[in-house]
Amino acid sequence: MTPLRVGLIGVGKHGQRYARHIRDDLPEVQLAALARRDLAKARALAAEFGCRAYSDYRELIAAPDVEAVIAAVPPALHRDIVAAAAAANRPLLLEKPAAINLGVGRELLALARGTGVPIMVAQTLRYNAVVNAIRTALPAVGAIHSVRLSQRFEPSPLDWLDQPATSGGGMVLHTGVHMFDLLRVLTGLEAERVSCEMSAVVTRRTEDNFAAAIRMRGGSVLASVVGSRATNSRSGGIEVSGERGQLIGDHVLRLAYRIEGTSVTPLPVGPTAMTVCEVVRDFAAVLRQARPLPIPLAEGLRAVAIAEACYHASQAGQAVAVENLAG
Structure with missing residues (x-):
């Protein structure tokens, strides 16, 4: 061809x-x-x-x-x-x-x-091998009730990322969207309401540190999403809790496990994917x-909608609704 x-x-x-x-x-x-x-x-x-x-x-x-x-x-x-x-x-x-x-x-x-x-x-991030291992194992834990996602990286060398007119925002918009998208993929649900705190540790004009609490629509699923670009290290944590157990992984460190009771079973992770x-x-x-x-495009914009709600929640000092993007 x-x-x-x-x-x-x-x-x-x-x-x-x-x-x-x-x-x-x-x-x-x-x-x-x-x-x-x-x-x-x-x-x-x-x-x-x-x-x-x-x-x-x-x-x-x-x-x-x-x-x-x-x-x-x-x-x-x-x-x-x-x-x-x-x-x-x-x-x-x-x-x-x-x-x-x-x-x-x-x-x-x-x-x-x-x-x-x-x-x-x-x-x-949808193409990451650990993410795919955890997605494959989701039926093993039954109905999901909570998710915790985190990404922690070193400060970015890109000057434009700290220029709001060009970047639109910092860690929430540029790295958070990976996690917001993954949250939707793992749960099959849309975000309903968000609370968020953020700060600037290394950056001057945009945030490089945030923590968000998210309620998903149509059920009892709660999530916490945390990001930082102010550490000399890298990690990408994923935790999914369901009625029959938990899935724990790190998409940077290539770790993935299923927990049932006190039993810990490694999940098969495929070859490292060049995402x-x-x-x-x-x-x-x-x-x-x-x-x-x-x-x-609409899928990518749903992650942007969650990011935007994080900014509004941080500014308001209270939980705000996530805009519903139809279609």
Whole structure:
């Protein structure tokens, strides 16, 4: 089968990760072009990855041989990129967070629905091997009543992440959305109400430390979600408690167990997944096979809705409702 020819918008550290996977690990995908504002840097990277260079992403999207687009850029740029992709009917893989805020997110959703252009959000944590081991084991613990998720990392070196006009927020929006999405996937429920506290430990303009308590809709499921980018260490905790036991894991440290009574049983964890690689592989496959997108834009925006509720709750000093994103 002829490889899917894609254009990559944004070739910073994370964007180059996409480019390397396409070149080295994905024969079913070909990098046709890349776009970076600095044309000299774009040309140097294009020479490295064997593709064309653009300084204007709109020219990349309009190129007749570009069949689909990947955008790995700050979320402040998503609105214009989605508008251009929708106008050109170019399928789009959009890095998380799907939008800088829910208001913009609704505009993106209207564009996608108005044109029918497929837009998938790169919620890469769904492809993690430990996450998949725990998802597979969910029936063993019966009805879920509580979930606890955490991610703790070192401070980010990216200056733009601490610029609210570009990033839209800090740890809650950029890492929290991974956990908010995972919470929905594990429980099969939408978030109803959120309380949240946040602080800045290393950052100056955005939060890098937060703790949220979440009630899910339609039942008694409660969750706590905690994140920090202020430690010289990494972890990604997952705890699911159900009527027949618990599932405990760490998606960074590759740990996964089932607890029943006082018995602890390791869960089988598959090979380490290159999650960026797998999300691109899935994106290409659904386009070639005309299957529904596994993570459509609305799914990514539901995680943004929880993040936005966290900001409102922190500012208000009380629990707030999560906006219901229909469709």
